[in-house]
Amino acid sequence: MASYNIIHLVVCLTFLSLLQLPMPSHCADPGPLQDFCVADLSSPLLVNGFPCRKPETVTSNDFFFDGLQKRGRVFNPLNVNLTEVDVFAFPALNTLGVSMNRVEFLPEGENPPHTHPRASELSLVTEGKLFVGWVSTQYILYWKVLTAGEVFVIPPGLVHFQRNVGEGNAVFYAFFNSQNPGISKIAPTLFYSTPLIPDQVLTTAFNVNQTIIDLIKSGASVLLP
Ligand SMILES: *[C@@H]1O[C@H](CO)[C@@H](O)[C@H](O)[C@H]1NC(C)=O
Ligand SMILES: *[C@@H]1O[C@H](CO)[C@@H](O)[C@H](O)[C@H]1NC(C)=O
Numbered sequence: 001m002a003s004y005n006i007i008h009l010v011v012c013l014t015f016l017s018l019l020q021l022p023m024p025s026h027c028a029d030p031g032p033l034q035d036f037c038v039a040d041l042s043s044p045l046l047v048n049g050f051p052c053r054k055p056e057t058v059t060s061n062d063f064f065f066d067g068l069q070k071r072g073r074v075f076n077p078l079n080v081n082l083t084e085v086d087v088f089a090f091p092a093l094n095t096l097g098v099s100m101n102r103v104e105f106l107p108e109g110e111n112p113p114h115t116h117p118r119a120s121e122l123s124l125v126t127e128g129k130l131f132v133g134w135v136s137t138q139y140i141l142y143w144k145v146l147t148a149g150e151v152f153v154i155p156p157g158l159v160h161f162q163r164n165v166g167e168g169n170a171v172f173y174a175f176f177n178s179q180n181p182g183i184s185k186i187a188p189t190l191f192y193s194t195p196l197i198p199d200q201v202l203t204t205a206f207n208v209n210q211t212i213i214d215l216i217k218s219g220a221s222v223l224l225p
Helices: 002-020 186-192 199-206 211-223
Strands: 080-085 099-105 110-115 122-126 130-135 141-146 151-154 159-164 170-176
Touching: 080 110, 099 110, 099 159, 110 186, 122 130, 130 151, 141 151, 151 211, 186 199, 186 211, 199 211
Parallel strands: none
Antiparallel strands: 080 099, 099 170, 110 159, 122 151, 122 170, 130 141, 130 159
16 A cells, blocks of 8 residues: 555656646747758758758858838738748748748738737837737737837737727837748638638627628628738
Protein backbone atom coordinates (compact mmCIF):
# COMPACT_ATOMS: atom_id res chain seq x y z
CA MET A 1 0.00 0.00 0.00
CA ALA A 2 2.83 2.36 1.00
CA SER A 3 4.71 1.69 -2.24
CA TYR A 4 1.52 2.21 -4.24
CA ASN A 5 1.13 5.61 -2.54
CA ILE A 6 4.71 6.56 -3.37
CA ILE A 7 4.28 5.56 -7.01
CA HIS A 8 1.03 7.48 -7.12
CA LEU A 9 2.77 10.55 -5.65
CA VAL A 10 5.65 10.31 -8.16
CA VAL A 11 3.22 10.00 -11.05
CA CYS A 12 1.27 13.03 -9.82
CA LEU A 13 4.40 15.12 -9.27
CA THR A 14 5.75 14.19 -12.70
CA PHE A 15 2.44 15.17 -14.25
CA LEU A 16 2.40 18.47 -12.34
CA SER A 17 5.98 19.29 -13.32
CA LEU A 18 5.11 18.54 -16.95
CA LEU A 19 2.27 21.04 -16.69
CA GLN A 20 4.71 23.67 -15.53
CA LEU A 21 7.08 23.18 -18.47
CA PRO A 22 6.90 26.05 -20.91
CA MET A 23 4.39 24.82 -23.47
CA PRO A 24 5.66 24.98 -27.04
CA SER A 25 3.66 27.75 -28.66
CA HIS A 26 1.36 26.50 -31.36
CA CYS A 27 1.03 30.02 -32.70
CA ALA A 28 4.54 31.13 -33.65
CA ASP A 29 6.73 29.99 -36.49
CA PRO A 30 9.48 27.41 -35.75
CA GLY A 31 13.00 28.82 -35.31
CA PRO A 32 15.40 28.92 -38.27
CA LEU A 33 18.09 26.24 -38.66
CA GLN A 34 20.41 28.53 -40.65
CA ASP A 35 21.20 32.28 -40.84
CA PHE A 36 18.70 32.87 -43.60
CA CYS A 37 16.60 30.99 -46.11
CA VAL A 38 15.40 33.39 -48.79
CA ALA A 39 12.31 31.67 -50.17
CA ASP A 40 12.33 30.05 -53.55
CA LEU A 41 8.66 30.81 -54.18
CA SER A 42 8.74 28.94 -57.49
CA SER A 43 9.82 25.60 -56.02
CA PRO A 44 7.26 22.83 -56.56
CA LEU A 45 8.18 21.38 -53.13
CA LEU A 46 5.53 21.78 -50.43
CA VAL A 47 7.12 22.19 -46.99
CA ASN A 48 6.29 24.18 -43.86
CA GLY A 49 7.46 27.50 -45.31
CA PHE A 50 9.45 27.53 -48.57
CA PRO A 51 12.69 25.88 -49.71
CA CYS A 52 15.77 28.13 -49.54
CA ARG A 53 17.43 29.67 -52.54
CA LYS A 54 21.12 28.78 -52.87
CA PRO A 55 22.91 31.13 -50.38
CA GLU A 56 25.49 32.14 -53.02
CA THR A 57 22.71 33.64 -55.15
CA VAL A 58 21.48 35.85 -52.28
CA THR A 59 22.55 39.52 -52.08
CA SER A 60 21.77 42.51 -49.87
CA ASN A 61 18.92 43.40 -52.20
CA ASP A 62 17.08 40.25 -51.10
CA PHE A 63 16.88 41.65 -47.55
CA PHE A 64 15.51 44.97 -48.77
CA PHE A 65 11.88 45.85 -49.46
CA ASP A 66 10.71 49.21 -50.76
CA GLY A 67 7.06 48.40 -51.43
CA LEU A 68 5.84 50.63 -48.59
CA GLN A 69 7.23 53.85 -50.06
CA LYS A 70 4.19 54.47 -52.19
CA ARG A 71 1.07 55.38 -50.26
CA GLY A 72 -2.02 53.35 -51.13
CA ARG A 73 -4.29 55.08 -53.60
CA VAL A 74 -6.67 52.25 -54.41
CA PHE A 75 -9.22 51.56 -51.67
CA ASN A 76 -11.57 48.60 -51.36
CA PRO A 77 -15.36 49.11 -50.89
CA LEU A 78 -14.76 49.30 -47.12
CA ASN A 79 -12.43 52.28 -47.75
CA VAL A 80 -9.29 50.41 -46.76
CA ASN A 81 -5.96 49.87 -48.54
CA LEU A 82 -3.84 46.97 -47.29
CA THR A 83 -0.19 46.42 -48.22
CA GLU A 84 1.11 43.09 -46.96
CA VAL A 85 4.81 42.59 -46.31
CA ASP A 86 4.70 38.84 -45.76
CA VAL A 87 6.84 36.02 -47.17
CA PHE A 88 5.01 36.19 -50.51
CA ALA A 89 5.83 39.89 -50.98
CA PHE A 90 9.26 39.67 -49.31
CA PRO A 91 10.75 36.16 -49.66
CA ALA A 92 13.65 36.94 -47.25
CA LEU A 93 11.14 36.58 -44.39
CA ASN A 94 11.02 32.81 -44.99
CA THR A 95 11.89 31.01 -41.68
CA LEU A 96 12.44 34.33 -39.83
CA GLY A 97 9.06 34.33 -38.05
CA VAL A 98 8.12 37.98 -38.69
CA SER A 99 6.07 40.04 -41.15
CA MET A 100 4.14 43.29 -41.28
CA ASN A 101 1.29 45.14 -42.98
CA ARG A 102 0.48 48.75 -43.64
CA VAL A 103 -3.22 49.54 -43.56
CA GLU A 104 -4.62 52.90 -44.68
CA PHE A 105 -8.18 54.03 -44.08
CA LEU A 106 -10.32 56.74 -45.62
CA PRO A 107 -12.75 58.36 -43.17
CA GLU A 108 -15.10 55.63 -41.85
CA GLY A 109 -12.90 52.97 -43.45
CA GLU A 110 -13.02 49.62 -41.70
CA ASN A 111 -10.91 46.49 -41.57
CA PRO A 112 -13.81 44.16 -40.74
CA PRO A 113 -13.71 41.43 -38.08
CA HIS A 114 -11.05 38.81 -38.90
CA THR A 115 -8.45 36.58 -37.26
CA HIS A 116 -4.81 35.72 -37.95
CA PRO A 117 -4.64 32.01 -37.18
CA ARG A 118 -0.84 31.90 -36.92
CA ALA A 119 0.27 35.13 -35.20
CA SER A 120 -0.04 37.75 -32.49
CA GLU A 121 -0.33 41.30 -33.83
CA LEU A 122 1.21 44.56 -32.62
CA SER A 123 -0.64 47.53 -34.13
CA LEU A 124 1.12 50.91 -34.28
CA VAL A 125 -0.98 53.87 -35.41
CA THR A 126 1.03 56.53 -37.26
CA GLU A 127 -1.74 58.79 -38.49
CA GLY A 128 -5.36 59.61 -37.62
CA LYS A 129 -7.66 58.12 -35.03
CA LEU A 130 -8.36 54.40 -35.07
CA PHE A 131 -10.79 52.28 -33.04
CA VAL A 132 -9.06 48.92 -32.47
CA GLY A 133 -10.87 46.05 -30.74
CA TRP A 134 -10.61 42.31 -30.17
CA VAL A 135 -12.85 39.80 -28.41
CA SER A 136 -11.56 37.16 -26.01
CA THR A 137 -12.85 33.59 -25.84
CA GLN A 138 -14.90 34.84 -22.86
CA TYR A 139 -16.69 37.25 -25.26
CA ILE A 140 -15.17 40.35 -23.67
CA LEU A 141 -14.38 43.21 -26.07
CA TYR A 142 -11.03 44.87 -25.33
CA TRP A 143 -10.67 48.11 -27.24
CA LYS A 144 -9.00 51.47 -27.50
CA VAL A 145 -9.09 54.53 -29.73
CA LEU A 146 -5.47 55.07 -30.81
CA THR A 147 -3.72 58.11 -32.26
CA ALA A 148 -0.22 58.51 -33.74
CA GLY A 149 2.52 56.71 -31.81
CA GLU A 150 0.15 54.50 -29.82
CA VAL A 151 0.19 50.70 -29.85
CA PHE A 152 -2.38 47.98 -29.15
CA VAL A 153 -1.61 44.26 -29.03
CA ILE A 154 -3.94 41.56 -30.36
CA PRO A 155 -3.47 37.99 -29.08
CA PRO A 156 -3.10 35.18 -31.64
CA GLY A 157 -6.17 33.76 -33.34
CA LEU A 158 -8.74 36.12 -31.74
CA VAL A 159 -11.35 38.06 -33.71
CA HIS A 160 -10.44 41.73 -34.13
CA PHE A 161 -11.16 44.80 -36.25
CA GLN A 162 -10.09 48.40 -36.84
CA ARG A 163 -12.21 51.37 -37.83
CA ASN A 164 -11.23 54.92 -38.69
CA VAL A 165 -13.16 57.16 -36.28
CA GLY A 166 -11.26 60.38 -37.11
CA GLU A 167 -12.04 63.18 -39.57
CA GLY A 168 -9.14 62.45 -41.93
CA ASN A 169 -7.33 59.34 -43.12
CA ALA A 170 -5.80 56.90 -40.66
CA VAL A 171 -2.74 54.66 -41.07
CA PHE A 172 -1.43 51.83 -38.98
CA TYR A 173 1.36 49.29 -39.21
CA ALA A 174 0.77 45.76 -37.95
CA PHE A 175 3.69 43.53 -36.93
CA PHE A 176 3.28 39.74 -36.75
CA ASN A 177 5.33 36.90 -35.23
CA SER A 178 4.87 34.82 -38.36
CA GLN A 179 6.16 35.05 -41.92
CA ASN A 180 2.62 34.21 -43.03
CA PRO A 181 0.07 35.08 -40.30
CA GLY A 182 -2.89 34.21 -42.56
CA ILE A 183 -6.17 36.08 -42.48
CA SER A 184 -9.60 34.59 -41.95
CA LYS A 185 -12.37 37.18 -42.44
CA ILE A 186 -15.52 36.35 -40.54
CA ALA A 187 -18.19 37.48 -43.04
CA PRO A 188 -16.78 35.78 -46.16
CA THR A 189 -15.91 32.69 -44.08
CA LEU A 190 -19.55 32.27 -43.06
CA PHE A 191 -21.36 33.57 -46.14
CA TYR A 192 -19.04 33.04 -49.14
CA SER A 193 -17.21 29.74 -48.68
CA THR A 194 -16.83 27.33 -51.62
CA PRO A 195 -19.09 25.43 -51.56
CA LEU A 196 -21.46 27.52 -49.45
CA ILE A 197 -22.29 26.56 -45.86
CA PRO A 198 -25.87 25.15 -46.02
CA ASP A 199 -28.48 27.81 -45.20
CA GLN A 200 -30.00 25.58 -42.49
CA VAL A 201 -26.69 25.77 -40.62
CA LEU A 202 -26.73 29.57 -40.80
CA THR A 203 -30.40 30.05 -39.90
CA THR A 204 -29.84 27.84 -36.84
CA ALA A 205 -26.51 29.47 -35.94
CA PHE A 206 -28.00 32.98 -35.94
CA ASN A 207 -31.54 31.99 -34.93
CA VAL A 208 -33.07 33.91 -37.84
CA ASN A 209 -35.10 32.92 -40.91
CA GLN A 210 -33.97 32.39 -44.51
CA THR A 211 -34.97 35.94 -45.53
CA ILE A 212 -32.48 37.42 -43.10
CA ILE A 213 -29.67 35.08 -44.25
CA ASP A 214 -30.41 36.00 -47.90
CA LEU A 215 -30.33 39.67 -46.95
CA ILE A 216 -26.94 39.37 -45.26
CA LYS A 217 -25.57 37.37 -48.19
CA SER A 218 -26.74 39.94 -50.74
CA GLY A 219 -25.13 42.76 -48.76
CA ALA A 220 -21.92 40.97 -47.93
CA SER A 221 -20.63 40.49 -51.49
CA VAL A 222 -18.41 43.59 -51.10
CA LEU A 223 -16.65 41.79 -48.26
CA LEU A 224 -15.17 39.13 -50.54
CA PRO A 225 -11.41 38.81 -49.96
C1 LIG B 1 -3.32 49.83 -52.26
O1 LIG B 1 -2.86 50.88 -53.07
C2 LIG B 1 -1.81 50.50 -53.93
C3 LIG B 1 -1.26 51.77 -54.59
O2 LIG B 1 -2.29 52.57 -55.08
C4 LIG B 1 -2.32 49.49 -54.93
O3 LIG B 1 -1.30 49.08 -55.79
C5 LIG B 1 -2.84 48.30 -54.14
O4 LIG B 1 -3.42 47.37 -55.04
C6 LIG B 1 -3.88 48.72 -53.13
N1 LIG B 1 -4.20 47.57 -52.31
C7 LIG B 1 -5.46 47.15 -52.21
C8 LIG B 1 -5.66 45.92 -51.33
O5 LIG B 1 -6.40 47.69 -52.76
C1 LIG C 1 -38.12 36.69 -41.04
O1 LIG C 1 -37.79 37.34 -39.81
C2 LIG C 1 -38.03 38.74 -39.83
C3 LIG C 1 -37.49 39.31 -38.53
O2 LIG C 1 -38.00 38.60 -37.43
C4 LIG C 1 -39.51 38.99 -40.03
O3 LIG C 1 -39.75 40.40 -40.07
C5 LIG C 1 -39.97 38.36 -41.34
O4 LIG C 1 -41.36 38.48 -41.48
C6 LIG C 1 -39.58 36.89 -41.38
N1 LIG C 1 -39.83 36.36 -42.72
C7 LIG C 1 -40.45 35.18 -42.94
C8 LIG C 1 -40.61 34.78 -44.38
O5 LIG C 1 -40.83 34.48 -42.02
